[in-house]
Amino acid sequence: MALLSMQDISKTFPGVKALDQVNLDVQQGEIHAVVGENGAGKSTLMKILSGVYPHGSYDGKIQFDGAPAQFANISDSERQGIIIIHQELALVPQLSISENIFLGNERAKSGVINWRETNRRTEELLAKVGLAEAPSTLVDNIGVGKQQLVEIAKALSKQVKLLILDEPTAALQENDSRKLLDLMLELKAQGVTSIIISHKLNEVRYVADTVTVIRDGMTVSRLDAKAGLSEDEIVRDMVGREMTHRFPEHQRSPGKLLLEVKNWDVWHPEHTGRQVIRDVSFAVRAGEVVGIAGLMGSGRTELAMSIFGRSYGRNISGSVKLNDNEIDVSTVDKAISAGISYVTEDRKSLGLVLDETIRFNTTLANLEGVSSGSVLKRNDETKVAEKFKKALAIRTPSVFQKTVNLSGGNQQKVVLAKWLFTEPEVLILDEPTRGIDVGAKYEIYTIINDLADQGKGVVMISSEMPELLGMCDRIYVMNEGALVGELNAEDASQERIMSLIVNE
Structure with missing residues (x-):
């Protein structure tokens, strides 16, 4: 039985038709993936469903739980049990887990919050999502993976019938991603229906029962994910063509030594006794793409930001040479003038x-x-x-x-x-393809190869190991603020990278 039916949904912005008669049918108790390239219309469709774009601002009909749905705002859709968790989490870091879960939905009588009931209910919800944290724990003190689980607990507190997750694993490392996906499967077993929007097609295949593909604002296909569906089939419908190679072919011949970082040490900007980067030394040659692998929290971003004008950290020491000349990177302006640029992970x-x-x-x-x-x-x-x-x-x-x-x-x-x-002579790219689709990724990879062909040095930080393996000439591996290994492209594999991290 269909829990949700969106029929012939069209939405126009000034000069742009974002959606053109899109259809989406979600069955009770399934996990339904909505995929498509950036700009295909996925988020617009979800904003219509959740009431961000109210009834009357679009054409088409929505049926939910057997009745016509005409939502004027988000509160309307939430009252019906439709809860959306956006890629940018909507938690308040300075509040506790329990305060965040029941924010705007307080357990109160005559204006007085019942904290015993709030904390008891929070413990029940946290147990459902597999978290052992105390309800009083500040959200700021838990990692992004656990914050995602708190968001789901918050959704469960509102008697959710349809849970929508927009790029839920974009900022998560592999272990946390798998925990979240497994939780989706557990919730499915408990009768919760979900929609997942994701660019990570291996994750789509892992959890989804059905996949709806949207391209250029139109529904292209509805695919049975449990019938041996391959990633290539999904990609073909997403981009409208076969993509036999996920990474552009390249043949590079790195030249002279371009960038050399030696004995780089960085201390935490606030916690005085905590060293974040420990005696790191690495090099990049002209025309070379060098990867930095590691789990979340390994120090990759901190290393990059500290080199780029000391944007992170304190008591920074070590040397940076460009073309065999020591350069001053003590401020962002000086780093840019010296020939180093940094593309942040948080665009x-x-x-x-x-x-x-x-x-x-x-x-x-x-x-x-x-x-x-x-x-x-x-x-x-x-x-x-x-x-x-x-x-x-x-x-x-x-x-x-x-x-x-x-x-x-x-x-x-x-x-x-x-x-x-x-x-720049050296471009540091921090998660350059986070949250973008497979077609746009290919275009970014082509740009990276073009930079290398021009003799630039590229440092590429990525949590996606296939991306590092497909793009890099060499890969450094980081763990707990230190380099624990270096691999040439021909010797590198996901297993070898993880082995260096685990056995360092």
Whole structure:
């Protein structure tokens, strides 16, 4: 029996038709995956379902639990049991787990919260999602993986009938991802229906019963995931063509030694006695892509940020050489001037000014390049943005488009454009394809290869081991702030990387 039926859903924004007669049918008790490239319309469809875009702002009909659904806002959909967990978690870090779970849904009488009942119910919900933390634990003191489970516990507190998870494992390491997926299967066994939006097709195949593919705002196919469905079949429908190779072919011949970091030590910015990076030394040659592998918390991002203008850490020591000359990277400006750029893993908070245009973001890190004295030359700024729009195939009608309106993959290209405009010798990429689809990933990989072909050095941090294995010439492995191994591409495998981490 269908719990949810969305029929002929169409949604138009000024100048753009985001959805064109999309159909989605979700059966009671199943896990249903919705997949598609960035910008395909997945999030728009879920915003219609959850009431973010109210009834009357779109065409088509929604039936939920046997009755017509006409939601005016999120509260309407939640009252019916439709709960959505967004990729950016909606928890308050300074509040406890129990306070977060019942925020806006307090266990209270006459305005007075019953903390005994709140904590008792929290313990029950945490047990359901496999967490042993005390209800009084601050959310800020638990990892991202556990925060995802708290979000699910919060959903369960609202008598959820349909749980929607938008890219739930995008920020999780492999172990935490598997725990969350296994929890989805447990909830399914308890009768909870789920929709998962994910770009990680191996995870889709692991949990989903049915897959609906959306491309360019239209429903392309509905696939039975339990009938031996392959990732290649899903990719074909997502991108509209066969993709026999997930990574572009490349033949590189690294040249001279370009970047050399020696005896790099970093201490935690707040916890005085805690050393975060321990005596790290590594090198990158011209035209080489070097990967850094490790589990979440291994120190990869901290290493990158501390090298890039000491953006992280204190009491930093060690040396950085570029082209055999020691360089000053003590501030971001000095690091950029020396030829080093860093693409953050958090493009939405740290990489872009989302409410500003593509043009604004593209030139932001190198305003001197489009200025005369202290005067910004708008025409030059536009030309630079147009150049990178074309070179990186940023899909947008205009460089005057606000960056917030772009898909994740195109936002990532704008971040890359911003740092490429600084003309770096070494580009550090931190999770460069997080949260973007397989087609956009391929385009990012092609850009990385082009940079290497130009003789640039690329340092690539990624939690996706297949990505590192498919793109890198060498891979350094980190654990607990130290390098524990180095592998050439021909010797590297997921098993060897994990063995270095576990046995260091």
